[in-house]
Amino acid sequence: MSKTITPLSEVGLFGLIERIEKSFPNRRESTLCGIKNDAAIVATTGEELISSQNLMLEGIHFDLTYYPLRHLGYKAVVAGISDIIAAGARPSHLNLAMGLSGKMSLEAVELLLEGVAMACQKYDLDLTGFRPSSSLTGLSISTSAFGFAPKKKSVTRSGAKENDLICVTGDLGAAFMGLQLLEREKKVMKETGQNDPDFAGYDYLLERQLKPEARIELLTQLEEAKLAPTSMSLVREGLAAALLRLCKASGTGCNIYENKVPIDHSTTTLADEMEFNPLVAALNGGEDYEILFTIPLEDFQKIEKEGKGLQDVFVIGHITPESKGYTLETNAGEEIELKARGWGNEEDKN
Amino acid sequence: MSKTITPLSEVGLFGLIERIEKSFPNRRESTLCGIKNDAAIVATTGEELISSQNLMLEGIHFDLTYYPLRHLGYKAVVAGISDIIAAGARPSHLNLAMGLSGKMSLEAVELLLEGVAMACQKYDLDLTGFRPSSSLTGLSISTSAFGFAPKKKSVTRSGAKENDLICVTGDLGAAFMGLQLLEREKKVMKETGQNDPDFAGYDYLLERQLKPEARIELLTQLEEAKLAPTSMSLVREGLAAALLRLCKASGTGCNIYENKVPIDHSTTTLADEMEFNPLVAALNGGEDYEILFTIPLEDFQKIEKEGKGLQDVFVIGHITPESKGYTLETNAGEEIELKARGWGNEEDKN
Numbered sequence: 123m124s125k126t127i128t129p130l131s132e133v134g135l136f137g138l139i140e141r142i143e144k145s146f147p148n149r150r151e152s153t154l155c156g157i158k159n160d161a162a163i164v165a166t167t168g169e170e171l172i173s174s175q176n177l178m179l180e181g182i183h184f185d186l187t188y189y190p191l192r193h194l195g196y197k198a199v200v201a202g203i204s205d206i207i208a209a210g211a212r213p214s215h216l217n218l219a220m221g222l223s224g225k226m227s228l229e230a231v232e233l234l235l236e237g238v239a240m241a242c243q244k245y246d247l248d249l250t251g252f253r254p255s256s257s258l259t260g261l262s263i264s265t266s267a268f269g270f271a272p273k274k275k276s277v278t279r280s281g282a283k284e285n286d287l288i289c290v291t292g293d294l295g296a297a298f299m300g301l302q303l304l305e306r307e308k309k310v311m312k313e314t315g316q317n318d319p320d321f322a323g324y325d326y327l328l329e330r331q332l333k334p335e336a337r338i339e340l341l342t343q344l345e346e347a348k349l350a351p352t353s354m355s356l357v358r359e360g361l362a363a364a365l366l367r368l369c370k371a372s373g374t375g376c377n378i379y380e381n382k383v384p385i386d387h388s389t390t391t392l393a394d395e396m397e398f399n400p401l402v403a404a405l406n407g408g409e410d411y412e413i414l415f416t417i418p419l420e421d422f423q424k425i426e427k428e429g430k431g432l433q434d435v436f437v438i439g440h441i442t443p444e445s446k447g448y449t450l451e452t453n454a455g456e457e458i459e460l461k462a463r464g465w466g467n468e469e470d471k472n
Numbered sequence: 473m474s475k476t477i478t479p480l481s482e483v484g485l486f487g488l489i490e491r492i493e494k495s496f497p498n499r500r501e502s503t504l505c506g507i508k509n510d511a512a513i514v515a516t517t518g519e520e521l522i523s524s525q526n527l528m529l530e531g532i533h534f535d536l537t538y539y540p541l542r543h544l545g546y547k548a549v550v551a552g553i554s555d556i557i558a559a560g561a562r563p564s565h566l567n568l569a570m571g572l573s574g575k576m577s578l579e580a581v582e583l584l585l586e587g588v589a590m591a592c593q594k595y596d597l598d599l600t601g602f603r604p605s606s607s608l609t610g611l612s613i614s615t616s617a618f619g620f621a622p623k624k625k626s627v628t629r630s631g632a633k634e635n636d637l638i639c640v641t642g643d644l645g646a647a648f649m650g651l652q653l654l655e656r657e658k659k660v661m662k663e664t665g666q667n668d669p670d671f672a673g674y675d676y677l678l679e680r681q682l683k684p685e686a687r688i689e690l691l692t693q694l695e696e697a698k699l700a701p702t703s704m705s706l707v708r709e710g711l712a713a714a715l716l717r718l719c720k721a722s723g724t725g726c727n728i729y730e731n732k733v734p735i736d737h738s739t740t741t742l743a744d745e746m747e748f749n750p751l752v753a754a755l756n757g758g759e760d761y762e763i764l765f766t767i768p769l770e771d772f773q774k775i776e777k778e779g780k781g782l783q784d785v786f787v788i789g790h791i792t793p794e795s796k797g798y799t800l801e802t803n804a805g806e807e808i809e810l811k812a813r814g815w816g817n818e819e820d821k822n
Binding site: 134219255262264 | 484486509516517520524525526527531555559561570603610612614623628629630706
């Protein structure tokens with residue numbers, strides 16, 4: 123099958139905007155003016171506006187040698203809207219800007235936007251802004267996501283109280299191990315020249331890295347269980363970073379338990395195979411897009427009623443006074459201090 | 473004077489956020505949660521939300537060899553909020569994401585953010601989001617600007633009607649000629665090794681390139697003159713691109729006059745010196761951040777009352793039926809077709 127390769131310059135950046143309009147129908151009444159305009163216009167009804175800005179850069183956040191473009195577009199949306207969900211709100215609108223290098227073809231950009239469109243459909247979002255630009259420095263994708271929440275219903279990082287239970291959704295470290303797997307196979311391919319990557323048994327890890335989903339169902343679960351988290355944060359740069367930022371914002375400490383941190387079986391298997399500590403993947407990996415939140419101790423029952431909506435939510439510890447610091451109790455009974463990338467003296471990747 | 477150079481890794485990206493918090497006080501009651509949180513939370517009152525996403529990339533939108541960082545930060549804000557103004561709304565909130573290469577020092581980033589803070593103060597904006605990230609591909613700056621407008625008061629590109637007058641603020645082509653001047657002096661410096669640029673007499677052009685302002689006062693002028701534009705658009709990639717997009721969105725044609733296009737004296741002087749057509753700078757240059765708009769023919773009187781608020785606004789032509797195309801009447805009486813960069817077959821820069 124021969125592939126058509128159209129240089130982007132043939133349609134131009136304005137032409138590109140016109141071309142993709144039909145792939146992004148407006149689903150929401152509140153969208154008064156979408157990608158046809160310089161600025162997006164959205165009707166509001168007195169609710170609170172939740173917004174978040176995200177930037178993904180080639181070489182830092184993705185490697186085009188193994189990243190399928192459609193997946194990348196999908197992931198950019200998931201990464202963008204996850205912050206809104208982690209503030210307790212449902213994302214509704216998305217603006218997108220992209221820096222496109224001259225070596226990208228029109229077809230490549232369209233694949234990328236197909237992924238964006240798939241995610242918009244899946245998460246019921248209207249794309250209200252699209253601004254392509256040229257780039258001399260690789261592909262960059264910037265999103266701005268919006269959502270609306272009833273007054274005082276959104277949740278911030280700063281409301282955790284002593285004795286609150288610390289909860290997290292899903293499992294952690296899988297996206298990070300998926301990345302290690304891709305990097306390993308890339309290296310093998312480079313050395314042997316053979317394009318025959320061995321991903322057997324690790325589908326889940328690849329999916330978590332290449333096509334993560336946003337935890338929107340958590341909001342429904344919380345509503346149904348009549349649970350109001352005291353604080354919430356996105357797990358984007360590993361559990362430790364999310365937890366430390368939440369505690370610092372709340373003026374508290376925390377204590378979590380190694381054996382409570384949810385880690386998928388395949389994460390552990392690959393970590394063992396690669397002689398890597400799976401706990402480190404969970405604490406300091408990244409791109410989990412899971413939600414960390416705290417609830418009052420007295421709501422413990424609501425979390426534990428399994429099968430009644432709070433599947434995939436795990437209590438991993440509790441909030442302590444600030445003076446107690448940020449600690450993890452290992453399976454061996456040791457207490458170690460939680461540390462996060464990103465506060466200096468360490469390699470920053472996100 | 474010795475300068476301190478602190479590697480960014482010493483404070484880390486999270487540390488950077490904490491460090492700059494005090495430079496960005498919240499000025500607006502509507503700001504419920506700002507840069508301390510993953511997501512911004514802003515109160516709404518049933519007005520329409522106007523938003524716009526902008527991305528500035530090293531090598532495309534700026535050259536750090538001559539761009540002072542403080543000015544660049546300022547310009548990023550101006551570029552971000554200008555789309556909101558061009559929709560007829562006052563910008564109020566801004567989210568910022570930046571890709572920072574490892575070679576940037578903490579002090580450099582702080583200079584950049586000083587410029588951002590200056591612009592936030594000048595334009596009465598709250599910075600509600602700040603997300604720094606590492607970058608392997610130079611500096612990138614992404615902004616998302618917001619504003620609110622009463623229902624049905626915002627203006628889009630698509631409302632121009634036949635016989636409407638076409639108006640534009642300020643003057644055009646100066647930022648483009650400022651860029652040519654900087655590029656010329658950069659080349660001279662490279663060739664001679666001497667750092668003694670000759671900018672005499674061209675202060676205005678440099679200012680328009682390096683420290684543009686947003687046309688927020690136009691909104692006040694329009695209100696005072698009780699003028700409701702039928703359509704509006706930002707002049708970002710030259711007058712021709714802005715006008716063509718406005719006409720295409722409105723389903724109209726246009727006719728403008730060469731002798732009405734506002735061009736500053738120094739733009740013409742430098743263009744002559746460099747043997748460049750100043751009209752081309754105005755039509756196809758870029759980064760003017762002026763506002764193009766249309767008003768009903770019967771409002772002509774309101775525009776013309778000079779000194780009564782509509783200073784710096786110029787009528788340059790009128791809207792025609794779509795079948796008439798997009799034309800410019802030259803001083804020699806010739807009619808030429810308006811063309812814009814960005815619709816393919818031409819070099820795209822923005």
